Amino acid sequence: MAAASILQLLFSLHFLFVLFAYVKGGPIVVCDTRALAELGYDPIKLHFCDKSLPYQVRAKDLVGRLTLDEKIAQLGDKAEGVKRLHIPAYNWRSEALHGVSDVGFGTHFDDTIRAATSFPTVLLTAASFNETLWKAVGEAISDEARAMHNVGLSGLTFWSPNVNVATDPRWGRIQETAGEDPFLVSRYGVNYVRGLQDVKGYINVPDKNSRPLKVAACCKYYTPYDMEKWTADPTKKTDRYHFDAQVPDRDMLETYNYPFEMCVKEGDVASIMCSYNRVNGIPTCADPKLLNSTVRGLWGLNGYIVDDCDWVVATVLIPERYRNDTPADAISQAFRAGVDLDCRGNYSPHYMMDAITQGKLSEAEIDHALINLYVVLMRLGWFDGSPGDYLHLGQNDVCSKENLELAAEAARQGIVLLLNDNSLPLPLNYSTPDGSGRKPTVAVVGPHANATTAMLGNYALKTGTACRYVTPLDAIQGYANVKYAPGCLDVNCEDTSGFQEAAKATDGTDATFLFLGLDLSYEDEDSDRQNLYLPKNQIALLDAVFKEPYPSLLVIVVLSGGGVDLSDWGSKVHAILWAGYPGAEGGQAIADILFGKHDPAGRLPISWYKGDYTNKLPMTSMQLRPNPALGYPGRTYKFCTDDGIVFPFGFGMSYTTFNYTISAPKSVSIELPETQKCIHIANPTEDCPSILVANSKCTEMVKIVVTVMNIGQRNGAHVVVLFSSPPDNIGGTLPRKRVVGFQRVFIKSGESLPVEFNLNVCKSFSFISEDANELLPAGDHSIAAGNDFTGGLVFTESAVSTKISIMIHQGTSQTRRIDHL
């Protein structure tokens, strides 16, 4: 053998050894035969390590071996482990809302891995209305999570996503959500959860309790929430620890609970977290109806329920504490209600021992919780080794080129073009007299023009910096000659000394890009917005730039979570772009859109209201329907009238033009079995006015085809949002319309594409009655593609609609029975 080959062989042996050691040095596996033998066990005799047994049986065996003290030590987020059984300590709290984050103590960055890919905050990714993207982002993030776990930097249980329906525009956490529509939020949640959790080959298995998990997701914060701290009205001021959300059952079913239900039923999520606040008088984490009966009983959660961190302290220490609870009361109520894991924070585990010795909680009840927890850890491979093909993931899979590109792509797909008088996209090449052409020259102005950490939003990186930042300024420099004059460097713009220079920078340029907006000092966890306007000195900056000689072309780019009222500026600027908090690659995405490398197709996942909207509506009122007596406008596109809105939910423009035709069956007949009753509603014209969805087979489907034609000059993606509206003669305040489907498609200039929606008649045309029953009414329902909105700053929008008549028959009309519920 030649020396070179021997060297080669030695080298590959060394490589193999390194690889082996790396795998060996990777995550600890509980059922490691050698480690157990060293502890004096015959691993074959430990049932909890017997792979031939179901996880439930194994978990039960394990719990049966623990002392009460040992059990209690496992029920907090920092589970202590059981050394004598080779069970390591485990930190349950990792976070991955829009990238692996070190906000929770379960994840750390160090010299091996300094940062993880920072995707846009959820609201912007949701604005893409692209289910494939949401799942792809979840998959990329779980790759990074597994990689970090392999090198010992993170756990496997991620307390993400947030699937709250955001119904108040001031809420500081809107950026974390997928917006105001329950259908949209639930589709986001399901796809993201599946992206995080699914192991290829095990997407659907008969026994869901044995389904392996890539990482475990958690849908939070169950359930109505929507406020951090509200002080505007001194008589009603409150915060999330004290807030008692009054929410009728109807709204729970129709809106707030819906995404959680879908997370469990369609996402098969491994965990639910209950929120701090109360709902209808009862703390969510102590409500057996919300937790045990609904999440476990009705929906069938396969996994664990965790309370929000420091929940016990939060509920016990508040002045008007719930039923004068002691910590032992609170902890026992939570576990009795269905909580399996206590994110303890400052709360001490001996309260749980108190609860048990005082007979408030039984050991059997905590055994039950432990089994739920251990089954999830078993599904994650924590006992037997990683499922799937994840052990090869390591350092190089975090901040990988592909993931950075996906982060930029998510921002590009989400960014919403709100206004454009055809000034955008900016040409890449301006003609010159000598015919050689030239690059554009642009002024780049505003506090976010060179944004870095501000692009990340919240639940990002606590320590260190992102993999890298591509700021708007960096990326625009790739397309144009830039005059950079920020005017001011932070969102408050208190230092106005740079305004004049900013105004001057616009002279003689082809365009001015003004980067305005908010940051975490205006909207965050624990901090709601005071109003819907831009910080006032940013308006002053706008004024300074917008004066003679006027900039030849003025474009505003807004970085924010919630909407801002720009209605005063609609007639002055040429274009407005909303870029959310676009993540660390966000600058690239913005520049790609400004210069037309990518056509914008994002759509607002929340309504953007006029500034005075919030004066009329206390944050403490969760009511969705308008209340004329109190002067409350309705919440969200379903209930707010158009004149309160500047840009509606679902709105977003393109650089090209699309038009629609819609086709749908004229009518659908539903034949009821003899035994099923018709239900009375205020709709006397129909023979059988409505049926109860819960009692119906609900097999009828309708196919709606929206043919989308790209009649503009450019290729582009387009989002079709489909709404349904109930017949207009049904009593009560029903949603004006609601989303029943959406699809994002790509269509070349001059081409058209039929976009099909197959809708279940019961699910898409039902309404929730005042007494919280889901009913399908007979009569003429409308189905519309696109927004029919007029007003605010919306100048063009294509929409088409048609009617579908739903007819319900029961045998012969003589046999029909109509019940009042």
Ligand SMILES: *[C@@H]1O[C@H](CO)[C@@H](O)[C@H](O)[C@H]1NC(C)=O
């Ligand atoms: C929890 O739900 C199960 C069935 O879903 C029921 O048997 C049990 O009594 C419930 N426990 C509590 C405390 O509500």
Ligand SMILES: *[C@@H]1O[C@H](CO)[C@@H](O)[C@H](O)[C@H]1NC(C)=O
């Ligand atoms: C700009 O356009 C001119 C004229 O069409 C062309 O000669 C030149 O190569 C173009 N420049 C660039 C950078 O594309």
Ligand SMILES: *[C@@H]1O[C@H](CO)[C@@H](O)[C@H](O)[C@H]1NC(C)=O
């Ligand atoms: C833009 O921000 C980066 C990162 O903070 C900084 O290094 C760079 O100097 C800034 N650019 C300008 C032109 O100020």
Ligand SMILES: *[C@@H]1O[C@H](CO)[C@@H](O)[C@H](O)[C@H]1NC(C)=O
């Ligand atoms: C859509 O555009 C095509 C081509 O311009 C036109 O013929 C058609 O009438 C338009 N349809 C609608 C519904 O506007």
Ligand SMILES: *[C@@H]1O[C@H](CO)[C@@H](O)[C@H](O)[C@H]1NC(C)=O
């Ligand atoms: C949806 O997202 C996926 C993943 O990024 C992408 O490949 C696809 O092109 C997107 N669809 C449209 C129509 O933009």
